[in-house]
Amino acid sequence: MNCKATINWQTIAILTGIGFFILSLCLQAQQDFRERAALTLQAASEDDERNLYVLTAKLVQGVDREATLEELLSFTDDHVMGGMFYAYQMIGTYLHTKDFLPDELRSEIHRAYRDRTMYRGDTENHWVMYYTGLYLAAQTWPGLDGSEWFNGKSSTENLIEAEGWLREWMHITITIGQGEFDSPTYLMTFLSPMLLLYEFAADPAMEKSARMILDYLFADYAVKNLRGNYGGGHSRDYPQDIINPLTAPSVPWAWLYFGEPDFIPWDNPMGEPRHSGWNIVFAALSSYRLPEIIYNIGTDRSTPYVLTETKRTRNIIRFAGQRNLPVYKYTYMTEDYVLGSLHGGILQPIQQHTWDVTYVSNKPNNTLFTLHPYYSGKELAMFFPEQKKFLADEVDRYHKVYTDPDKWNASSPYEQTMQYKNTIIVLYNIEPGANHPHIDGFFPKTLDDRIELDNRWIAARHGDVYIAFYPLKEYEWIEEEVNYRWSSYDLQNGVIVEVGRKLDYGSFDDFIKHFSAASVEVHITEETLRVIYKNRNDDILDFTYGGDRLVNDELVDFSDYGLFDSPYLQSERGSGIITIRYGNKKRILDFNKSTITEIE
Amino acid sequence: MNYILFRNFILPVSAFVLLIPFVLYANAGEEYTIYMSVLSSRHHQWDNIDNPVIGIFRSSDIGETWEHIGWRGYIRTFYTETGPDGTIWAACGNGVLRSGDNGKSFTITTGWEITEVLKVRVDPGSPGTVYAATAYGVFTSADYGQSWTEMNAGLPVLPFTSDLLIDQNDSSVLFAATEEGIYRSIDDGGIAWKPTGLKGMGIRVLVQHPQDASVLFAGTEDHGIFKSSDGGKTWEQRNSSLEHRTVYSIVINPVDPAILYAGTHGGGVYKTSDGGENWKQVVDGLTNFDVHSLVILPSDPGIIFAGTLNGGLFRSADGGESWEFNSQDGGQVWGLSVTAVQD
Numbered sequence: 001m002n003c004k005a006t007i008n009w010q011t012i013a014i015l016t017g018i019g020f021f022i023l024s025l026c027l028q029a030q031q032d033f034r035e036r037a038a039l040t041l042q043a044a045s046e047d048d049e050r051n052l053y054v055l056t057a058k059l060v061q062g063v064d065r066e067a068t069l070e071e072l073l074s075f076t077d078d079h080v081m082g083g084m085f086y087a088y089q090m091i092g093t094y095l096h097t098k099d100f101l102p103d104e105l106r107s108e109i110h111r112a113y114r115d116r117t118m119y120r121g122d123t124e125n126h127w128v129m130y131y132t133g134l135y136l137a138a139q140t141w142p143g144l145d146g147s148e149w150f151n152g153k154s155s156t157e158n159l160i161e162a163e164g165w166l167r168e169w170m171h172i173t174i175t176i177g178q179g180e181f182d183s184p185t186y187l188m189t190f191l192s193p194m195l196l197l198y199e200f201a202a203d204p205a206m207e208k209s210a211r212m213i214l215d216y217l218f219a220d221y222a223v224k225n226l227r228g229n230y231g232g233g234h235s236r237d238y239p240q241d242i243i244n245p246l247t248a249p250s251v252p253w254a255w256l257y258f259g260e261p262d263f264i265p266w267d268n269p270m271g272e273p274r275h276s277g278w279n280i281v282f283a284a285l286s287s288y289r290l291p292e293i294i295y296n297i298g299t300d301r302s303t304p305y306v307l308t309e310t311k312r313t314r315n316i317i318r319f320a321g322q323r324n325l326p327v328y329k330y331t332y333m334t335e336d337y338v339l340g341s342l343h344g345g346i347l348q349p350i351q352q353h354t355w356d357v358t359y360v361s362n363k364p365n366n367t368l369f370t371l372h373p374y375y376s377g378k379e380l381a382m383f384f385p386e387q388k389k390f391l392a393d394e395v396d397r398y399h400k401v402y403t404d405p406d407k408w409n410a411s412s413p414y415e416q417t418m419q420y421k422n423t424i425i426v427l428y429n430i431e432p433g434a435n436h437p438h439i440d441g442f443f444p445k446t447l448d449d450r451i452e453l454d455n456r457w458i459a460a461r462h463g464d465v466y467i468a469f470y471p472l473k474e475y476e477w478i479e480e481e482v483n484y485r486w487s488s489y490d491l492q493n494g495v496i497v498e499v500g501r502k503l504d505y506g507s508f509d510d511f512i513k514h515f516s517a518a519s520v521e522v523h524i525t526e527e528t529l530r531v532i533y534k535n536r537n538d539d540i541l542d543f544t545y546g547g548d549r550l551v552n553d554e555l556v557d558f559s560d561y562g563l564f565d566s567p568y569l570q571s572e573r574g575s576g577i578i579t580i581r582y583g584n585k586k587r588i589l590d591f592n593k594s595t596i597t598e599i600e
Numbered sequence: 601m602n603y604i605l606f607r608n609f610i611l612p613v614s615a616f617v618l619l620i621p622f623v624l625y626a627n628a629g630e631e632y633t634i635y636m637s638v639l640s641s642r643h644h645q646w647d648n649i650d651n652p653v654i655g656i657f658r659s660s661d662i663g664e665t666w667e668h669i670g671w672r673g674y675i676r677t678f679y680t681e682t683g684p685d686g687t688i689w690a691a692c693g694n695g696v697l698r699s700g701d702n703g704k705s706f707t708i709t710t711g712w713e714i715t716e717v718l719k720v721r722v723d724p725g726s727p728g729t730v731y732a733a734t735a736y737g738v739f740t741s742a743d744y745g746q747s748w749t750e751m752n753a754g755l756p757v758l759p760f761t762s763d764l765l766i767d768q769n770d771s772s773v774l775f776a777a778t779e780e781g782i783y784r785s786i787d788d789g790g791i792a793w794k795p796t797g798l799k800g801m802g803i804r805v806l807v808q809h810p811q812d813a814s815v816l817f818a819g820t821e822d823h824g825i826f827k828s829s830d831g832g833k834t835w836e837q838r839n840s841s842l843e844h845r846t847v848y849s850i851v852i853n854p855v856d857p858a859i860l861y862a863g864t865h866g867g868g869v870y871k872t873s874d875g876g877e878n879w880k881q882v883v884d885g886l887t888n889f890d891v892h893s894l895v896i897l898p899s900d901p902g903i904i905f906a907g908t909l910n911g912g913l914f915r916s917a918d919g920g921e922s923w924e925f926n927s928q929d930g931g932q933v934w935g936l937s938v939t940a941v942q943d
Contacts, residue, residue, distance in 0.1 A: 083673060117673025120694045122716070131712070151694075152707025165712035317716070317735040318760040318779040318802075385678075385716045385735040385760070386639075387804075388821070389846060389865045390890065390909050394640070 083118035087133025184248035222298030228261030232340025365444035441486030642930030669703035679935030709745025777803035819847030863891030907933025
């Protein structure tokens with residue numbers, strides 16, 4: 001009895017201690033956010049880059065006031081920024097700094113919304129920026145008729161139109177998923193406008209909706225964050241960011257909200273980022289705080305987990321039977337690496353990144369993946385209204401690498417994946433006559449080991465992360481600046497990749513020994529491309545291109561996938577309810593009722 | 601008997617036929633304005649939104665000079681057309697734009713529901729009635745764009761529509777050029793649609809014979825040109841000597857409708873002088889063979905303009921036999937239209 005009482009006291013003491021520890025961590029996290037935000041504003045205000053984020057930071061920090069106001073004035077006649085970027089950035093700057101602006105400058109900013117062309121754009125992120133900007137501008141200058149607005153519509157008409165689309169976008173996003181999902185490049189184009197909407201929407205209902213969609217977007221991001229790396233398959237990404245994940249535009253956001261990676265993003269040791277990252281200025285100024293439950297999900301990697309998700313394709317306008325096809329995602333997260341994939345096929349034009357394994361590293365290029373560098377006018381014409389015979393050339397003008405056989409981003413109709421935890425099979429069944437009929441693999445030079453075994457397995461290692469890579473067909477290596485390009489030229493082709501850790505597999509020698517004896521069952525006929533593979537955990541993956549995916553004889557049925565399914569995020573497709581869990585805590589976003597419920 | 605036949609039938613008919621050109625040539629005294637829609641340009645600077653090389657241009661002197669009107673920033677201007685009352689309508693990425701002050705200012709008439717507008721057609725008998733062919737199907741407004749209604753019932757699930765044709769004899773009858781064939785409206789104003797041929801083909805353009813409304817021509821992706829002589833019920837391929845089978849544009853000579861021109865992908869301009877039975881390539885002087893848009897000057901049908909994809913605008917003064925570069929070097933001249941100058 002006494003013993004029991006002692007245990008109870010001890011238990012209570014331990015639990016209390018843990019509780020205080022977690023509380024202190026959370027408070028620390030919020031404090032750290034404030035510190036990082038302050039650091040961001042200070043650094044941005046000292047930068048020479050000419051953009052509205054920097055000007056905003058300078059005005060808020062009181063740096064070079066006169067020169068900054070003059071520069072801001074010049075932006076009212078700006079002829080550089082795309083209309084949708086301008087639409088939300090200028091009103092964001094105005095709303096964050098209006099107390100510092102002279103009346104004349106306020107009037108000039110107002111005038112810009114009358115005189116400047118604002119292209120709405122043709123992508124999801126374009127419309128989010130455009131309509132957020134229009135909403136806040138219309139709210140800021142109410143009661144004006146159409147002659148006072150660039151598009152000839154009155155303030156009321158603009159407000160109603162903008163709200164209509166923003167609500168439509170939120171509804172689609174939380175029921176069938178985002179179209180430009182999980183994009184290290186475009187993440188900020190959703191977060192930044194929504195932070196403005198949360199901060200400045202006068203309508204409490206819109207403010208609440210913005211708060212909830214921010215929770216959704218951050219939770220969606222957090223669950224795939226691995227120490228600042230945006231893990232898994234991506235809808236859209238630029239080649240530089242794919243091959244060097246810790247230089248992606250999402251990195252400053254991970255740093256600001258999760259404190260990861262552990263370096264300051266504008267002093268990035270991994271390489272020169274494509275963007276300065278000052279788009280986090282609006283975030284640094286925002287009163288939105290990441291709920292601790294999302295912070296914990298973003299940073300706690302102590303237990304490996306599987307995340308399955310449904311997203312959607314960008315709007316398809318022709319050559320398909322449906323406007324938005326579902327995209328099925330699978331992500332396996334560990335403390336040391338994340339392996340993730342999209343199910344395959346053309347899901348996004350131009351910039352799709354179907355799968356990779358990305359591992360924690362203090363060296364650049366910490367990722368490995370394969371792709372078929374496909375391109376076609378028909379692919380583009382599925383998504384763009386211009387003429388299909390002309391589109392590839394046209395897209396090459398902007399994206400430079402679309403028709404390049406050596407590109408590192410692509411969607412291919414001839415690529416399909418099957419993943420189960422730490423193992424992925426990627427099959428390619430390339431039609432004769434298809435453009436660039438080969439597959440490429442990215443093997444970074446920063447790997448510690450890359451060893452070709454006698455039985456065709458390739459064993460790679462970075463620190464305590466091991467990667468076994470089995471090509472179905474012959475291949476060659478091409479040495480490039482930061483990587484070895486693995487290339488294979490058979491039309492019916494594929495790879496098996498199994499990832500492991502020292503923790504699970506022992507030494508790298510043991511790993512090599514295991515795969516030196518590992519066998520793969522491959523069936524290739526003209527009609528069939530099938531691989532059966534038993535991994536080291538004795539899980540049997542049986543994958544037929546265009547056919548079934550079986551794990552241990554059980555059919556993988558994508559229709560079972562929810563919007564989210566994982567220990568941390570759950571949502572049934574179409575339900576409009578997202579449940580965020582961590583430990584014994586829950587945060588339920590009910591978009592049908594516009595409620596946020598927290599349960600301990 | 602022969603004389604009676606001659607006197608009672610042949611003479612009047614001949615006289616009528618001979619008079620047609622003169623009746624039509626009454627247009628010769630009219631002045632016309634040509635509208636050119638430049639979707640993009642090799643000279644468009646992405647780091648400068650104020651580009652006078654894209655958007656809407658017009659010429660009232662047969663292409664001697666061009667005036668830029670409307671927005672100079674990129675909003676993806678596909679096509680511009682003027683209604684009978686002088687209202688200018690533009691089909692753009694941002695929606696359908698309207699100008700009631702001869703191009704001094706434009707208003708976006710559509711909301712977020714309507715985007716990627718490829719063509720806008722104005723009912724010639726009712727200038728407030730407008731139709732928009734879009735990547736998301738067909739929309740109509742009966743009140744000058746104050747409100748818009750979707751009219752996709754009966755169209756394919758993905759109702760991508762490149763072009764619309766309003767029947768010149770009955771403006772309640774519409775034809776839609778979709779990615780899966782031609783559709784005809786089945787109710788007044790095209791409330792709903794039914795397929796009327798070329799199932800499964802991507803239709804790029806539809807035109808109607810100026811004197812015989814039952815004769816229609818369709819330009820397709822990869823399948824060349826089709827002709828219908830029964831108001832779209834049946835279609836026959838008319839590809840003799842047409843080597844390039846993706847046809848973006850067709851125009852008919854209003855004075856001699858046996859003469860047609862077709863703008864093709866890769867083959868420049870083709871011409872027929874026998875109503876589409878035989879085609880010949882007419883590219884002398886053309887330096888870009890991706891011809892996306894064509895327009896004939898009604899007052900002088902020997903003058904034709906050809907808009908190319910990234911090669912700018914070309915003009916022919918001899919019925920297409922030779923071409924001269926006209927303007928917009930490097931421009932993607934997606935759309936061309938012509939309208940009589942308003943009094």
